[in-house]
Amino acid sequence: MAQRHRRRFLRNLFLVLIFSLILWYAEGCPLPTQEMELHRWERQRLAPESTVVWSYQGRQGNDRDMLVGVSPDYVHAYAENYRLTLWPRSGDTATLVVLPDRTRYQDKASSYLDPALVAVDPPPQAESARLFLDFSLRYAGTTEEADPAALTRVPAPTYTLEGDRQEGAFFFQLQRQYRHLGGENPTEEEQLLTGREDDIMAFLELEEPRWLSFSYVLTFYDSDGDLLETVTSP
Amino acid sequence: MNAEYWLDTATEKIRFRPDRKAVRRELQDHLEDRMEAGKAKGLSPYEAEEAATAAMGDPVALAEELARVHSPWWGRLWRLSQWALAIAVLVTVSSAVPRLREYLQYEMYDPPFPFSVEEGSYTREFYTGYAKEITVPEAWDIGGSVDLGHYRFTVSGAWVEEWTVSGEDPYPVRQLVITLRASTWRFWEPLNGSQFMILDHMPSDSGGNTYGYDVDTAPGEDEPLSLFCETFQRGATTWLRVELNQTRDMDSWSVPDWVDIPVGCGGDILRVDLSKGVIS
Numbered sequence: 001m002a003q004r005h006r007r008r009f010l011r012n013l014f015l016v017l018i019f020s021l022i023l024w025y026a027e028g029c030p031l032p033t034q035e036m037e038l039h040r041w042e043r044q045r046l047a048p049e050s051t052v053v054w055s056y057q058g059r060q061g062n063d064r065d066m067l068v069g070v071s072p073d074y075v076h077a078y079a080e081n082y083r084l085t086l087w088p089r090s091g092d093t094a095t096l097v098v099l100p101d102r103t104r105y106q107d108k109a110s111s112y113l114d115p116a117l118v119a120v121d122p123p124p125q126a127e128s129a130r131l132f133l134d135f136s137l138r139y140a141g142t143t144e145e146a147d148p149a150a151l152t153r154v155p156a157p158t159y160t161l162e163g164d165r166q167e168g169a170f171f172f173q174l175q176r177q178y179r180h181l182g183g184e185n186p187t188e189e190e191q192l193l194t195g196r197e198d199d200i201m202a203f204l205e206l207e208e209p210r211w212l213s214f215s216y217v218l219t220f221y222d223s224d225g226d227l228l229e230t231v232t233s234p
Numbered sequence: 235m236n237a238e239y240w241l242d243t244a245t246e247k248i249r250f251r252p253d254r255k256a257v258r259r260e261l262q263d264h265l266e267d268r269m270e271a272g273k274a275k276g277l278s279p280y281e282a283e284e285a286a287t288a289a290m291g292d293p294v295a296l297a298e299e300l301a302r303v304h305s306p307w308w309g310r311l312w313r314l315s316q317w318a319l320a321i322a323v324l325v326t327v328s329s330a331v332p333r334l335r336e337y338l339q340y341e342m343y344d345p346p347f348p349f350s351v352e353e354g355s356y357t358r359e360f361y362t363g364y365a366k367e368i369t370v371p372e373a374w375d376i377g378g379s380v381d382l383g384h385y386r387f388t389v390s391g392a393w394v395e396e397w398t399v400s401g402e403d404p405y406p407v408r409q410l411v412i413t414l415r416a417s418t419w420r421f422w423e424p425l426n427g428s429q430f431m432i433l434d435h436m437p438s439d440s441g442g443n444t445y446g447y448d449v450d451t452a453p454g455e456d457e458p459l460s461l462f463c464e465t466f467q468r469g470a471t472t473w474l475r476v477e478l479n480q481t482r483d484m485d486s487w488s489v490p491d492w493v494d495i496p497v498g499c500g501g502d503i504l505r506v507d508l509s510k511g512v513i514s
Contacts, residue, residue, distance in 0.1 A: 046425075
């Protein structure tokens with residue numbers, strides 16, 4: 001009788017495994033960890049396997065988990081089941097990447113989802129970092145591109161962000177600064193800046209390494225506040 | 235001894251209830267056979283019962299032996315597996331089957347482009363209902379394979395296409411088409427089916443030409459010629475149709491001996507050698 005129960009148990013176990021495999025396949029073959037998913041995306045794109053150096057866990061359901069990994073020549077930025085972008089890795093300085101999805105932050109009593117950036121390979125002694133972003137390039141017309149001096153006349157948002165050291169990288173959260181600009185009667189320039197900020201917040205996460213729409217200056221400081229390294233956009 | 239009492243005592247230490255019931259039924263059959271035999275010999279029902287239970291032995295000792303033989307664990311595991319199987323069937327039928335049905339319907343679609351063609355002509359029909367008459371003046375059989383990661387790349391077809399763009403000012407177009415096939419046994423991770431596996435790079439050829447996706451106008455000297463890519467996936471196989479040099483200027487471009495096609499994000503390059511008929 002025990003033998004009969006064992007046979008039936010093994011048969012049922014086999015059938016459960018078959019049905020589980022069918023279910024797993026129908027659900028898109030999910031893997032147990034985000035890191036495994038990242039490596040699968042890398043294999044499917046014939047990209048080298050990266051080592052994860054930074055992670056973000058989505059909250060409240062509508063922001064995705066994200067990972068940033070490094071391989072010899074690239075920084076891999078991955079948003080769960082959404083996007084993987086590869087940024088050329090600078091050999092001897094830090095590399096700045098735009099995260100492929102937005103992150104959540106608190107501002108007074110509300111929480112917001114906005115784009116964010118991560119700098120990997122910071123100087124080992126770096127205790128703090130600052131990032132200056134200038135979006136004049138994004139809104140410059142052809143004539144302004146030909147005349148760099150004209151860029152200073154383009155009304156475009158600029159941001160100075162303080163980095164937050166996380167897991168060996170520096171995280172920069174972009175936050176709106178033109179949200180309440182101008183009160184009830186904003187000027188034309190204020191309206192323009194607010195509109196351009198809306199545009200940046202809506203599309204920055206789609207930024208591709210080859211076509212950066214902004215320029216930046218990234219600086220790192222040691223515990224005494226002394227400048228360690230400056231990285232500028234290509 | 236009362237038969238019911240004997241049976242209860244003999245089976246009370248079998249902890250798995252279905253086994254206990256089955257063994258009790260079997261013992262009961264034996265007891266009833268003995269009782270019938272006793273009655274047939276002229277014993278009274280009471281005497282037959284007493285004789286039968288005495289002949290079957292000490293129920294307490296038998297209970298110990300039966301408990302030792304009928305361990306409950308396999309029975310419990312079997313019961314657990316029945317529940318697990320029922321749940322697995324229910325979840326699969328309610329969740330997986332509709333998805334799989336949708337997936338199979340998609341799998342039944344014809345691919346949007348041919349994987350290989352022969353010299354001559356064919357009509358290519360598009361999903362929008364538009365059809366194009368295409369002449370194929372030259373086609374090649376390309377053998378061999380290249381393994382990149384766990385994907386095996388082969389060339390399904392390579393040929394030259396010519397057609398006429400209709401309109402007020404019709405003009406002829408010629409291009410080289412190479413269909414790459416990437417297959418893998420890891421059905422859970424087919425090669426990424428994005429066009430940008432090809433379009434993010436610039437193939438080159440033996441004639442010194444380069445091909446690029448962002449070229450909108452007719453190329454000038456030393457500028458990249460045009461590049462386009464379509465993809466199709468079925469199961470664990472991905473096809474990438476690479477179209478090189480869709481040009482109006484038919485006389486200024488000749489079929490190269492080989493084409494180097496970068497693919498993916500890892501710097502891998504596939505060389506399709508038309509003159510030797512091999513991929514490397």
